[in-house]
Amino acid sequence: MFYREAGDFKTSYAADNQTFPIAFDRYRYYIVLLIGLGVIPFVITDYWANAILIPFLIYAIAAIGLNILTGYCGQVSLGTGGFMAVGAFTSYKLMTAFPGLDMVTITLLSGAMTAMVGVAFGLPSLRIKGFYLAVATLAAQFFLVWLFNKVPWFYNYSASGQISAPERTLFGIAVTGPNAEAWAKYLFCFAFVFVLAWIARNLTRGSIGRQWMAIRDMDIAAEIIGVNPLKAKLTAFAVSSFYVGISGALLFTVYLGAAEVGEAYGIIKSFLVLFMIIIGGLGSIFGAFAGAAFMVILPVALRNFFAGSLGWDPALATHFEFVIVGALIMFFLIVEPHGLARLWSLAKEKLRLWPFPH
Amino acid sequence: MPDQLIFAMEVTINGLLNGVMYALVALGFVLIFKASGIFNYAQGVMALFAAMTLVGIQQGRVPFGHLINEIFGTDVHYFGWEVPALAAILLTVVVMLAFAVLVQKFVFKHLVGQEPIILFMATIGLAYFLEGVSDLMWGSEIRNMDVGLPQGINDAIDAATFEIFGYGFFIDNLDISAAIIAAILVGGLIAFAQYTKQGRAMRAVADDHQAALSVGIKLNYVWVLVWTLAGIVALVAGIMWGSKSGVQFSLSLIALKALPVLMLGGFTSIPGAIVGGLIIGMGEALFEFSIGPMIGGATENWFAYVLALVFLVFRPQGLFGEKIIERV
Numbered sequence: 001m002f003y004r005e006a007g008d009f010k011t012s013y014a015a016d017n018q019t020f021p022i023a024f025d026r027y028r029y030y031i032v033l034l035i036g037l038g039v040i041p042f043v044i045t046d047y048w049a050n051a052i053l054i055p056f057l058i059y060a061i062a063a064i065g066l067n068i069l070t071g072y073c074g075q076v077s078l079g080t081g082g083f084m085a086v087g088a089f090t091s092y093k094l095m096t097a098f099p100g101l102d103m104v105t106i107t108l109l110s111g112a113m114t115a116m117v118g119v120a121f122g123l124p125s126l127r128i129k130g131f132y133l134a135v136a137t138l139a140a141q142f143f144l145v146w147l148f149n150k151v152p153w154f155y156n157y158s159a160s161g162q163i164s165a166p167e168r169t170l171f172g173i174a175v176t177g178p179n180a181e182a183w184a185k186y187l188f189c190f191a192f193v194f195v196l197a198w199i200a201r202n203l204t205r206g207s208i209g210r211q212w213m214a215i216r217d218m219d220i221a222a223e224i225i226g227v228n229p230l231k232a233k234l235t236a237f238a239v240s241s242f243y244v245g246i247s248g249a250l251l252f253t254v255y256l257g258a259a260e261v262g263e264a265y266g267i268i269k270s271f272l273v274l275f276m277i278i279i280g281g282l283g284s285i286f287g288a289f290a291g292a293a294f295m296v297i298l299p300v301a302l303r304n305f306f307a308g309s310l311g312w313d314p315a316l317a318t319h320f321e322f323v324i325v326g327a328l329i330m331f332f333l334i335v336e337p338h339g340l341a342r343l344w345s346l347a348k349e350k351l352r353l354w355p356f357p358h
Numbered sequence: 359m360p361d362q363l364i365f366a367m368e369v370t371i372n373g374l375l376n377g378v379m380y381a382l383v384a385l386g387f388v389l390i391f392k393a394s395g396i397f398n399y400a401q402g403v404m405a406l407f408a409a410m411t412l413v414g415i416q417q418g419r420v421p422f423g424h425l426i427n428e429i430f431g432t433d434v435h436y437f438g439w440e441v442p443a444l445a446a447i448l449l450t451v452v453v454m455l456a457f458a459v460l461v462q463k464f465v466f467k468h469l470v471g472q473e474p475i476i477l478f479m480a481t482i483g484l485a486y487f488l489e490g491v492s493d494l495m496w497g498s499e500i501r502n503m504d505v506g507l508p509q510g511i512n513d514a515i516d517a518a519t520f521e522i523f524g525y526g527f528f529i530d531n532l533d534i535s536a537a538i539i540a541a542i543l544v545g546g547l548i549a550f551a552q553y554t555k556q557g558r559a560m561r562a563v564a565d566d567h568q569a570a571l572s573v574g575i576k577l578n579y580v581w582v583l584v585w586t587l588a589g590i591v592a593l594v595a596g597i598m599w600g601s602k603s604g605v606q607f608s609l610s611l612i613a614l615k616a617l618p619v620l621m622l623g624g625f626t627s628i629p630g631a632i633v634g635g636l637i638i639g640m641g642e643a644l645f646e647f648s649i650g651p652m653i654g655g656a657t658e659n660w661f662a663y664v665l666a667l668v669f670l671v672f673r674p675q676g677l678f679g680e681k682i683i684e685r686v
Binding site: 076124127128130131132134135136138139142145146150218254267271275278310312313316318319320321322323324325326327328329330333334337 | 397424425428465468469472474475476478479480483484485486487488489490491493494498502614617618621651657659660663664666668670671674
């Protein structure tokens with residue numbers, strides 16, 4: 001009823017190209033923005049910020065990044081954790097070496113640094129494909145973590161080998177360090193998510209995004225119709241690593257505050273982000289959000305259910321988490337390889353015809 | 359002979375024996391990959407699960423004991439008997455058979471014909487699932503495994519090398535028995551594939567699914583068979599690694615180490631898995647010995663992957679793999 005276009009009355013190219021052609025979608029998007037900017041910052045508590053909202057926003061950036069590489073360009077990467085570590089350590093070095101630099105610049109520079117590292121490790125993708133490449137990216141994962149662990153320059157020769165984020169302000173308000181308030185951290189992350197998601201959405205709609213998808217669907221055919229695989233694959237690696245690097249930087253500076261590289265950026269993190277995009281939906285920006293939300297909320301919900309409501313040992317809740325996550329991955333791949341995002345768009349298709357489906 | 363050279367020889371031998379262990383895990387990968395095109399990431403967790411099950415049965419633990427206690431408020435941990443090692447191994451094989459049937463019935467039957475990368479991701483899901491089940495069934499503590507394999511330094515080699523070089527090599531008995539068992543296992547697998555009806559069916563399926571189907575080979579049966587074999591290989595690998603360093607979560611990470619082994623040897627070749635394992639085992643031991651001290655040590659964490667990465671750029675199909683031909 002309310003969810004449909006009443007005919008095709010577009011009179012300009014701008015109207016034809018808009019992201020949300022259906023009014024209901026457009027209003028929903030504005031409402032989500034309004035709630036995100038106008039309501040949540042005023043009611044946010046430390047628990048909600050630290051348990052759900054901030055990790056969700058940060059992982060959403062990483063998931064968008066990996067989705068660009070894996071979902072849009074078809075290059076599976078298991079090195080996400082390592083690339084996040086590059087972002088984190090770049091931001092750490094910048095924060096300690098240039099105390100005057102503001103956080104936005106630091107975070108963007110961390111992303112740029114990660115993009116360069118990503119391109120370097122993306123070069124083999126021109127020769128090797130599929131899960132051969134996935135294993136090759138494992139080299140990045142293990143090598144980078146080892147590097148940050150063994151070269152003391154990266155952690156400023158601190159005795160514990162840990163890095164910890166000093167307090168930095170933006171417009172006079174602390175966004176990192178122990179004194180930063182929940183709402184400030186939240187808004188800082190929200191701004192990044194908003195801008196990056198907007199860019200990603202438009203990149204994937206444009207010519208570069210179409211090149212990525214052509215490479216994903218069949219690289220040889222894409223090459224024949226004039227897509228340059230070198231350019232397409234390396235830009236995918238660069239953009240993806242940029243996003244992942246920013247996410248890693250934010251995870252360290254804003255969320256964790258202090259990090260030990262093997263623990264915070266290990267192979268587990270690579271899989272976590274990969275699961276987000278599988279469950280959320282490969283090749284969909286909305287899917288990255290859905291998957292990030294799902295994987296952030298699931299452990300919290302399970303812990304609350306098993307440990308809180310049933311009063312079980314928390315260790316059991318962790319074990320169940322493994323079982324449930326694993327089962328869900330298999331379930332989604334069997335039933336709906338395109339994840340939550342596909343279910344969502346199916347629901348939308350149904351809504352268009354409702355209540356008269358024939 | 360200079361000391362450094364003698365040390366290097368010892369490191370090489372130990373590296374080779376370690377490589378046998380990698381090859382054992384890689385073997386399980388090759389079996390499944392050849393027959394069904396599934397790249398089974400869960401192989402390492404299967405080794406963990408098999409080893410946990412073996413220890414659990416041997417010690418007479420109650421499966422899901424922790425869970426049962428939490429739900430019903432009881433306090434059961436042990437049945438109160440101990441199963442001899444051989445019987446426990448046979449029982450574990452039965453468990454792995456059941457696992458193979460279930461995996462085939464509930465997961466991979468529904469994924470036939472999907473892209474390889476989807477299958478790969480499904481096995482990552484399977485790995486998580488199985489790890490959770492293993493923790494729920496037997497707990498997540500480190501367990502000691504003892505199935506009666508000889509342990510400790512091999513005195514004969516120690517004495518013989520002392521005689522020749524004036525320095526006794528430290529070679530673990532366990533590593534030697536692992537190498538012997540691995541050799542027997544590979545011989546057995548090759549004999550099985552060559553001389554039995556089931557083995558022939560397996561090779562036919564590996565060659566061409568549709569042709570095998572058209573001459574009346576049951577694909578489902580062959581796949582269950584292959585998963586069972588992979589389960590048995592996982593059990594052997596689990597026993598070896600478990601006896602060496604205790605049965606614990608890190609066991610499942612050796613699966614990752616098997617990946618560069620496979621890339622080096624080629625995904626479709628059993629001899630490739632063995633040779634790849636030996637090269638990786640020896641290479642990382644020597645690299646750690648010669649270059650490691652200069653750059654901070656612990657290089658075995660990444661050396662294998664970087665070696666495989668560099669190697670792949672020059673020869674994408676691996677040493678013994680079939681040439682990759684792409685058609686549009």
